[in-house]
Amino acid sequence: MPQDHIRIYEVGPRDGLQNEPHSVPAATKIELIKRLGMNGLKHIEATAFVSPKWVPQMADHNEIMRAISAFPASDIAYPVLVPNDKGMDAAMASGAKDIAVFTAASESFTQKNINASIAQSIERFIPVIEKAKSENISVRGYVSCIAGCPYESDINPSAVAEVASTLYHMGCNEISLGDTIGTGTPNKISDVIKAVSDRVPVSALALHCHDTYGQALANIYAGLEQGITIIDSSVGGLGGCPYAKGASGNVATEDVVYMLEGMGINTGIDLDGLIETAWYICDQINRAPASKLAHAKKK
Ligand code: HMG
Numbered sequence: 642m643p644q645d646h647i648r649i650y651e652v653g654p655r656d657g658l659q660n661e662p663h664s665v666p667a668a669t670k671i672e673l674i675k676r677l678g679m680n681g682l683k684h685i686e687a688t689a690f691v692s693p694k695w696v697p698q699m700a701d702h703n704e705i706m707r708a709i710s711a712f713p714a715s716d717i718a719y720p721v722l723v724p725n726d727k728g729m730d731a732a733m734a735s736g737a738k739d740i741a742v743f744t745a746a747s748e749s750f751t752q753k754n755i756n757a758s759i760a761q762s763i764e765r766f767i768p769v770i771e772k773a774k775s776e777n778i779s780v781r782g783y784v785s786c787i788a789g790c791p792y793e794s795d796i797n798p799s800a801v802a803e804v805a806s807t808l809y810h811m812g813c814n815e816i817s818l819g820d821t822i823g824t825g826t827p828n829k830i831s832d833v834i835k836a837v838s839d840r841v842p843v844s845a846l847a848l849h850c851h852d853t854y855g856q857a858l859a860n861i862y863a864g865l866e867q868g869i870t871i872i873d874s875s876v877g878g879l880g881g882c883p884y885a886k887g888a889s890g891n892v893a894t895e896d897v898v899y900m901l902e903g904m905g906i907n908t909g910i911d912l913d914g915l916i917e918t919a920w921y922i923c924d925q926i927n928r929a930p931a932s933k934l935a936h937a938k939k940k
């Protein structure tokens with residue numbers, strides 16, 4: 642593997658908790674974010690400035706950001722999801738320095754998730770990205786449903802490449818490719834990354850795998866072989882999208898770290914501390930971590 646460093650982008654506090662049936666107290670989320678930072682995560686997606694009517698689990702975004710802004714200064718980034726201009730204004734008012742816009746390669750999923758066509762979602766991002774650029778805020782762009790959609794049949798890699806390239810050329814500095822419902826398998830994921838990297842530099846691509854079908858680590862390995870250097874994951878394997886039935890947990894951060902370290906790739910993350918963090922949050926929400934590693938190495 643040519644990469645000697647992989648950046649892990651932790652999505653637990655956002656993707657991990659946005660689908661929980663019971664809302665998780667803000668204090669618990671803040672403690673989770675703190676522990677992730679203490680254990681070496683440098684990119685922690687903290688919350689989402691989406692409509693509280695659509696995703697009530699993220700309604701405490703201001704409280705989360707207020708707590709983060711009181712953390713001691715550090716080199717940790719706390720990106721937040723932003724669906725539209727209204728969300729952008731609120732994110733900026735909260736002090737966000739990094740944002741992520743999100744759309745998909747599937748028309749039906751985009752409609753269900755953000756009540757817009759793909760083209761409308763891109764239109765919405767224009768003022769968002771303009772504001773971000775003028776305030777030096779970094780912008781990630783998510784493309785969901787890269788390997789399958791809960792409402793449509795197969796998604797063509799060329800459709801993924803088209804949306805990824807549009808987002809990149811309109812100013813997103815990083816594009817995260819989401820296997821939202823985890824149906825991808827390694828060859829499919831490789832084909833998608835090949836198609837996208839014809840149009841977007843592979844150094845700007847992240848891979849975001851849900852583990853619904855148990856394929857996430859194999860898919861990540863395939864992504865590494867294609868030159869991916871940014872991996873999204875969620876502590877304890879928490880995760881899911883309320884608008885994608887079957888989008889169960891993201892790949893567990895501890896599994897990714899274990900695999901990478903075993904391959905001689907440095908992550909800078911304290912694995913034991915991360916596993917303790919997985920147990921902390923899972924105990925708080927009354928479930929067991931999804932990763933086998935968290936069970937095997939439980940203290
Ligand atoms: P809409 O209903 O079409 O919005 O929703 P609207 O513009 O018509 O406004 C309706 C109401 O929402 C108005 O309030 C607005 O003010 C309010 P009312 O007048 O009824 O009182 N509103 C907002 N409130 C707070 N924050 C905002 C906001 N915007 C409008 N930003 C909208 C459109 C995009 C807002 C909605 O569909 C939404 O919030 N969707 C978010 C869905 C979501 O969060 N999904 C999960 C994240 S994506 C994901 O998990 C995938 C990912 O992990 C990658 C992968 O796995 O593939 C990233």
Ligand code: MG
Binds near residue numbers: 656851881882
């Ligand atoms: Mg996701």
